[in-house]
Amino acid sequence: MSREGRLSRVFVELADTLVDDFDALDILHLLTERCVELLEIDAAGIILSDQRGGLQSIASTTHEVGLIEIFVLQNSEGPCLDCFRSGDPIVNITFEESQRRWPMFTAASTALGYRTTHALPLRLRNEVIGAMNFFSVGETELNTEDLALGQALADVSTIALLQARAVHExxxxxxxxxxxxxxxxxxxxxxxxxxxxxxxxxxxxxxxxRSFSRRHRVPLSEVASRVIAGTLTVADLER
Known part of the structure; x- marks a missing residue:
């Protein structure tokens, strides 16, 4: 399938999630997965602002990216934080500049195999609610088309989170x-x-x-609670 065809499918998929009781966590995980698919990066993650104004790692395509995001938040250093604070994309930063601007972040991401990172804001007009982070094993440069596509996906997901009623309430x-x-x-x-x-x-x-949640249309949090309580096993999840 062409990139245009995949892009159309992704936007239809995102639109299908915009129902009255949408699962915000599922949308964010879907966003990270589709960015990896469409932009040919190796991993993606999202940090999100909570109701007290703090930041949390909320979704990632790999466990390693989740660890990097937690490290960033604990040490208050990294491109995703600067992106969130400014509301502007931070992309195509050379490895040398990354080392100069965010030495601890660069060391942590390199130790886990990632050499290039980019950050795009989750924003609606002047309201920034988080940032999306892209990770690549090699020195990957995003062109204008890639950046426009990544930002469009982030914007759609931001609108989904805010929704019309939440914008006013x-x-x-x-x-x-x-x-x-x-x-x-x-x-x-x-x-x-x-x-x-x-x-x-x-x-x-x-x-x-995730598969069980989507097959049975049960929120991820509910599936997780049942697993923790011992009422769902791997065998149950695989059926």
């Missing part, structure tokens, strides 16, 4: 975003439970959780 926005953050904690716990009980890696554990 801040309490609903805060509740929706906080729900996504709380869900992420449950999902991380469930991944750990599955990995430990059934001797699988955390990526496979999340694949099981």
């Amino acid at each position: 801040k309490d609903l926005l805060a509740e929706q975003l906080q729900y996504a953050l709380n869900s992420r904690v449950l999902v991380e716990q469930a991944k750990g439970v599955l990995a430990e009980r059934f001797k699988i890696d955390v990526e496979e554990a999340f694949t099981h959780l």
Whole structure:
């Protein structure tokens, strides 16, 4: 399938998620996965602002990217933070400039195999609610078309999170975003439970959780809670 065909499919897929009770966490994971697919980067992640104004790692395509994002937030250093604070994309930074501007971040991402990173804001007009991070093993440069596509995907997802009612009702926005953050904690716990009980890696554990959630139209947080409680096993998730 051509890139244009894949892009059309992705936007239809995102539009299909814009229902009354959409799963914010699922949308964000979908966004990271489709960016990797369309932009030919190696991994992607998202940090999101919570209702108290703090930042949390909310979604990532790999466990390693999740670790990098947590490191960034703990050390207050990295392109995604600067992107969130300014609301401007930070892209095509050379490795040498990255070392100069964010030495701890660069060392951490390089140690996990990533040499190039880019960051795009999740924003609607002047409101920035998070940032999306791209990671590549090699020195990858994004062209104008890539950047426009990545920002378009980020914008669609931001609109999905904000929605019309949340734009006008801040309490609903805060509740929706906080729900996504709380869900992420449950999902991380469930991944750990599955990995430990059934001797699988955390990526496979999340694949099981996500697949079951989408097949049965059950929120990820609910699936995670059932796994933690022991009422769902890998065998159940695989059916």
